[in-house]
Amino acid sequence: MKVTKATIDQLAWDKQAGLIPAIVQDANSGVILMQAYMNQESLVQTMESGLVTFFSRSRQKLWQKGEESGNVLNYVEVYADCDGDSLKVLANPTGPVCHTGTSTCWDDSSQPTLAFLSELESVIETRKGGSPETSYTAKLFQRGSKYIAQKVGEESVETALAAVAGDKEELLNESADLMYHLLVLLQSRDVALKDVVSVLEERHN
DSSP: OBOOGGGGGGSOGGGGTTOEEEEEEETTTOOEEEEEEEOHHHHHHHHHHSBOEEEETTTTEEEETTTTTSOOEEEEEEEEOTTSSOEEEEEEESSOOSTTSSSSSSOGGGSOTTHHHHHHHHHHHHTTTOOTTTOHHHHHHHHOHHHHHHHHHHHHHHHHHHHHHTOHHHHHHHHHHHHHHHHHHHHHTTOOHHHHHHHHHHHHO
16 A cells, blocks of 8 residues: 555554664666665655665665765655555665665566666666767757757668567667667656656556
8 A cells, every 4th residue: 555644554563673774776667776765754754855864774864865875766666565564665866775785685687678668767867968079869869859859860770670580689679779769768757667657557457
């Protein structure tokens, strides 16, 4: 269930001496970022401040993720499991999440393959306003949406031709080119990939 200020008291705080484990998940990619613990106070502070805050068992006090490194977690929403004794916190990270400097506290190889699309989308977004001399993506943005749309059309045709020819390797390469240019086109129009996925979900339902 989705947790709100009005339902915080309904969680199973008594099971673990007032603490509940919280799994943090990237709100866009779905990648699991880290695990820590929350008490009621830290959960309320998270909701009110918009920055994910935990309870440190070793220091016995609240700690806001990124308060020292600056790599905060921007809170989106939180869900409790069916027993109310664990939390899934959706958030948008502003930098590496793990203290080791990696994006998650787990090996990147353990992450879902499709999560890379969200990562690529973020990289593409950072290329807006970049130098066209050093970045192909920035060069595309400089030339504008009409040109990018033309590239998407060209890659679509090449992908279809590769499929008809039965060349699997060429189909993979052309499909990758098509998806990349489509992501650039979406970004040029300030459309997020998750919004496209939402349309697909609506159609499926």
